[in-house]
Amino acid sequence: MKIKVxxxxxxxxxxxxxxxxxTLDQVLMVEGEGFDYLGNGKIMGTVxxxxxxxxxxxxxxxxxxxxxxxxxxxxxxxxxDGKSLADKFQSEGQEILRVGSMKTMIYDKKLAKFGLxxxxxxxxRDPDVPSAISIAVVDGSTKELLTATDYQTKVPIARYIQHMxxxxxxxxxPSTNLRYFLDSYYGAYMDPFMPLIxxxxxxxxxxxxxxxxNDKYIMSIPDSKMFVFKMLYEPFNQGFYxxxxxxxxxxxxxxxxxxxxxxxxxxxxxxxxxxxSLQIKGYVRQASPKTVSTKAASTVxxxxxxxxxxxxxxxxxxxxxxxxxxxxxxxxxxSATRHFDGKTWNERYPNTNFSCQIHVEVxxxxxxx
Numbered sequence: 001m002k003i004k005v006x007x008x009x010x011x012x013x014x015x016x017x018x019x020x021x022x023t024l025d026q027v028l029m030v031e032g033e034g035f036d037y038l039g040n041g042k043i044m045g046t047v048x049x050x051x052x053x054x055x056x057x058x059x060x061x062x063x064x065x066x067x068x069x070x071x072x073x074x075x076x077x078x079x080x081d082g083k084s085l086a087d088k089f090q091s092e093g094q095e096i097l098r099v100g101s102m103k104t105m106i107y108d109k110k111l112a113k114f115g116l117x118x119x120x121x122x123x124x125r126d127p128d129v130p131s132a133i134s135i136a137v138v139d140g141s142t143k144e145l146l147t148a149t150d151y152q153t154k155v156p157i158a159r160y161i162q163h164m165x166x167x168x169x170x171x172x173x174p175s176t177n178l179r180y181f182l183d184s185y186y187g188a189y190m191d192p193f194m195p196l197i198x199x200x201x202x203x204x205x206x207x208x209x210x211x212x213x214n215d216k217y218i219m220s221i222p223d224s225k226m227f228v229f230k231m232l233y234e235p236f237n238q239g240f241y242x243x244x245x246x247x248x249x250x251x252x253x254x255x256x257x258x259x260x261x262x263x264x265x266x267x268x269x270x271x272x273x274x275x276x277s278l279q280i281k282g283y284v285r286q287a288s289p290k291t292v293s294t295k296a297a298s299t300v301x302x303x304x305x306x307x308x309x310x311x312x313x314x315x316x317x318x319x320x321x322x323x324x325x326x327x328x329x330x331x332x333x334x335s336a337t338r339h340f341d342g343k344t345w346n347e348r349y350p351n352t353n354f355s356c357q358i359h360v361e362v363x364x365x366x367x368x369x
Contacts, residue, residue: 042078048147102130172227239258282363
C-alpha cells in the first residue's frame with residue numbers, strides 16, 4: 001500500500017506539467033466581446049481588455065498607497081463565424097489572451113436578426129467563459145459602444161455594461177444572463193430574451209428587452225413595460241410602476257412583494273385557457289400634491305390593478321401575434337396538462353385565451369391624510 005501511495009505522489013508533478021500554465025503578467029484577460037454583422041456572413045468582432053497600471057503614491061511622497069489607473073485596449077477584425085475572437089486576435093498580441101474573466105457579450109441588431117446560432121452553439125460548448133456573463137443586443141454599433149472614450153464613468157466598459165444590467169434586474173428587468181438565455185434557447189415551448197441597450201451621448205441606457213424566436217431577434221418590449229413583463233415572468237420586489245390616474249396626474253408605486261400563479265384549463269384544446277393570478281403589495285413612491293391620501297389607498301389600488309391587467313393582457317396578445325413566448329406560457333401549459341400535445345402547440349399558442357386576475361394592496365401611501 002505504501003508503495004502505491006509513493007508512486008501516485010511521484011506522478012502528480014508529471015501530470016501537472018501537461019497543463020498549460022502562464023503567469024499573470026503574461027496574460028491579457030478579455031472582459032468584453034462585440035459582434036457587428038457586415039452582411040454576406042461577415043462579422044466585425046471587437047474585444048476589449050482592461051489594462052491596470054500603478055501610478056505614483058497618492059500622497060506624492062512615496063510613502064502612501066499607490067494609485068491604480070485603468071485604460072482600455074481593444075482589437076477589432078472581420079471574421080466569418082464570430083466564434084472565438086480571442087483565438088483570432090491571439091496572433092496580434094504579444095501576451096496570451098484569456099476569456100475566463102469575461103463580463104459581457106453584445107450583438108448589434110443586424111446580427112441578432114440574422115441569427116446567433118453560431119455564437120450560441122460555440123459559447124454553450126466553451127468551458128472557459130462563465131455562464132453568468134451579461135449579454136445584450138445593441139441599438140447601434142457594438143464596436144463604437146465598446147471603444148468610445150467619452151463615457152462619464154471610468155469603470156471599464158465591459159464592467160459598466162454588466163453593472164448596469166445587474167442593477168436593473170434588481171428592479172424592473174427580469175433575471176437575465178447567458179445561462180438564462182441558453183436555458184430558454186434549448187428548452188421546449190419557450191423563447192429567449194436579452195436586454196436591449198444603447199449608447200446615448202456620454203452614457204449607456206437600457207432600452208427594453210430584445211425577444212427572440214429560436215436564435216433570431218423578432219421584436220422588443222420597451223423599457224416602460226418592464227414592470228408588466230417581470231410581474232408575469234417571476235416573483236420580485238423593489239420594482240416601480242408609473243400609473244396615469246383619471247385626473248391626468250401620475251403616481252409611482254414601488255412594490256415590496258409580487259407573486260404570480262398560473263391556472264390552465266383545456267391544455268390540449270384548440271384554445272387553451274390560461275389565467276395569471278397576481279398578488280402585489282406596494283406603496284406610493286411619488287405623487288403630485290393632493291393626488292392620493294391614506295383614505296384613498298383602496299381607490300389607488302384598484303386603479304393600479306386595472307391598469308396592470310389591461311397592459312398585461314395587451315402585451316401577451318402582442319406576443320401571441322408575433323409567435324414568441326418569452327413568458328414560457330407553453331411550458332406552463334405543458335406542465336399542467338396530461339399527455340400534452342406539443343406537436344400542435346405552435347399552432348395553438350396564438351389562440352390561447354389569456355387573462356389576468358390582479359390584486360394590488362397599497363400598504364402605505366407615504367403621504368399623510
